[in-house]
Amino acid sequence: MKQKNCLIFGGSGQIGRNLIRKLTKNNFQVTVVTRNIHQKSYIIKTQANAGYIDIVESSIFEEKKLRKLFENADICINLVGILYEQRKGNTFKNIHTVFPTLLAKLSNEYRLKHFIHLSALGINQANDSEYAKSKLEGDLNILKNFSQATILRPSLVYSVDDNFTTKFMSLLSILPIFPLYYSGKTKFMPIHCSDLTNIILYIISKKITSNIIECVGPEILSFKEIIKKLLELIGKKRILINLPFQLANMTAIIFGLLPKPLITTDQLKLLKYDNIETGKYKTNAMIGVPSKKLFFDEVKKYSYMWAEGGQFSTEKYHLKKNVD
Numbered sequence: 001m002k003q004k005n006c007l008i009f010g011g012s013g014q015i016g017r018n019l020i021r022k023l024t025k026n027n028f029q030v031t032v033v034t035r036n037i038h039q040k041s042y043i044i045k046t047q048a049n050a051g052y053i054d055i056v057e058s059s060i061f062e063e064k065k066l067r068k069l070f071e072n073a074d075i076c077i078n079l080v081g082i083l084y085e086q087r088k089g090n091t092f093k094n095i096h097t098v099f100p101t102l103l104a105k106l107s108n109e110y111r112l113k114h115f116i117h118l119s120a121l122g123i124n125q126a127n128d129s130e131y132a133k134s135k136l137e138g139d140l141n142i143l144k145n146f147s148q149a150t151i152l153r154p155s156l157v158y159s160v161d162d163n164f165t166t167k168f169m170s171l172l173s174i175l176p177i178f179p180l181y182y183s184g185k186t187k188f189m190p191i192h193c194s195d196l197t198n199i200i201l202y203i204i205s206k207k208i209t210s211n212i213i214e215c216v217g218p219e220i221l222s223f224k225e226i227i228k229k230l231l232e233l234i235g236k237k238r239i240l241i242n243l244p245f246q247l248a249n250m251t252a253i254i255f256g257l258l259p260k261p262l263i264t265t266d267q268l269k270l271l272k273y274d275n276i277e278t279g280k281y282k283t284n285a286m287i288g289v290p291s292k293k294l295f296f297d298e299v300k301k302y303s304y305m306w307a308e309g310g311q312f313s314t315e316k317y318h319l320k321k322n323v324d
Contacts, residue, residue, distance in 0.1 A: 004113075005029045006204075007069055009060060009103070014161035015118070017047050019077070024052040026201065031069060033058050048311040060099050061089070070110040075204060077116045077230040083131070083163075084256070084264050092134035100138040104145035104274050114209065116200060121189075121214055122275045123153070123297030129269040143211055148205055152196075154215035155275045158295070159193035160302040167262075169230050169306040172238055179243040179251070181263075184224025187274040189216035192293035195284075202289040210279045217291045220276055229296050233303035240322055 006023055010016050011032035023030050024047070031054045032044050044055050058065045060080065066150070078100055085091050100117055107115040119139050126132035142149045150217060158165050172178060199215055202208070221229070224240065231238055243251070248268060256264040277283050 003027060003029050004074045005031060005072055005096070006075045006077055007031050007033070007073040008077045008079065009033050010081070010118075012044055013079060014159050014193050015157065015162070015196060016079050016104075017044070018078075018159070019200055020044070020194050020246065021052065022197055022201050022314070023204075023217060024049065026205070028052075028204075030054070030071070031056060032077040033060070033066075033069065033169050035059055051056055061094075061102075063102065064104075066106065067110075070106045070112070073110070073112055076103055076107050076112055076317065077118075077200070079118045081118065081120070081135075083267065085130075088321055092130050093137075096131070096134035097138040097141065100199045101141040104142040104149060107149070108146040112146075114141070114204065114207070115146050116203065117151050118147060119151050119153045119212075121153045121155045121216070122270070122273050124280075126270055128274045129266050131266050131270060139212070148209050149211070150209055151212045152199065152203075152215050153212060154191050155189040155217065155277075156191070157193055157196055158190050158299065162193070165299050168227065169234055169303060171262075172227070172236055173234055173306045175238065177239045177241055178227065179248070180224055180227070180240055181243055181248050181268060181271050182223075182245075183242045184222055184227065184240070186223045186271050187220050187276050188223065188226065189218075189220055189276045190226070190295045191215055191217040191291050192295075192298050195291040195293050199284045199289050203287070206288075208287055208308065210282050210287065213287060214277045214281050214283045215291075216277050216283055217283075217293070217295065219294060221295060222272070226295070230299065230303070233296070233300055234306040235308060 006028050008016060008030060010036060011020055020030055029052060033056050034044065056069060080095060080099065082090055082095050104115060120135050123132040123135045139151050142151060156164060195217065196215055227240065249265060252263050252265045252268045255262040
């Protein structure tokens with residue numbers, strides 16, 4: 001049986017690394033494209049045995065170079081995405097619309113068996129967010145250009161390598177007061193990174209080509225509930241305050257000026273909308289691969305890094321209750 005070649009963009013992130021390990025263990029040959037091989041290759045090459053992984057340095061807009069990679073690919077997987085815009089072409093439109101459209105066209109031209117694209121949940125209703133609009137436009141362009149595409153729309157993705165739980169536990173460990181945007185009522189269905197990559201592997205193995213699949217975890221949690229769970233896990237008590245929109249927007253403007261913003265005005269707009277399954281598309285459970293990992297249980301495994309005294313003192317904190 002011929003070994004299938006998976007061409008992956010965005011392989012150095014939390015989802016990419018986890019996926020590479022699973023694909024190579026299942027006898028897939030993986031080619032990972034990175035824009036800086038000197039910074040990223042040492043991370044990527046440790047995810048698989050020698051002979052199963054190739055690392056190629058290329059800008060995602062070097063079409064001539066990308067074409068050569070598509071000549072030997074069977075499956076293309078795009079995990080590239082940004083939460084805020086940067087200089088040097090890292091705009092929402094370039095990353096979320098132009099680039100995925102190019103990949104879909106190349107997948108069609110070179111007759112790939114499958115193109116899997118990671119989008120985001122909740123983008124249909126968030127029409128005042130530039131992030132959401134760029135994601136939605138990219139999704140529509142993909143479906144127009146390649147019929148064998150599967151678009152995954154996950155809710156909040158978390159793991160020990162994420163930029164969500166780890167960032168918030170860092171903030172909660174030092175801030176005496178923590179702000180809640182929109183009273184912390186925004187709902188999420190957090191999905192663990194491992195559950196998400198199980199979905200991707202399942203889709204590839206079963207050759208599922210449903211156009212859009214919403215990828216969600218097994219529970220619905222509000223933003224406030226998530227923060228309270230994180231506080232419990234690190235053994236802290238903090239005052240949670242509801243931030244009026246005008247003040248929230250002002251802080252987002254200030255934070256947006258940082259090199260790595262804590263929150264931007266565009267992200268503030270996204271928080272107005274629930275991030276849960278819509279009922280308009282199939283979910284991962286409907287295609288036969290329900291998520292199993294629970295938020296509290298999984299974050300507990302690495303939350304000790306933010307608890308006073310580390311892993312040897314976290315158990316007593318887990319018994320404490322937090323203030324509202």
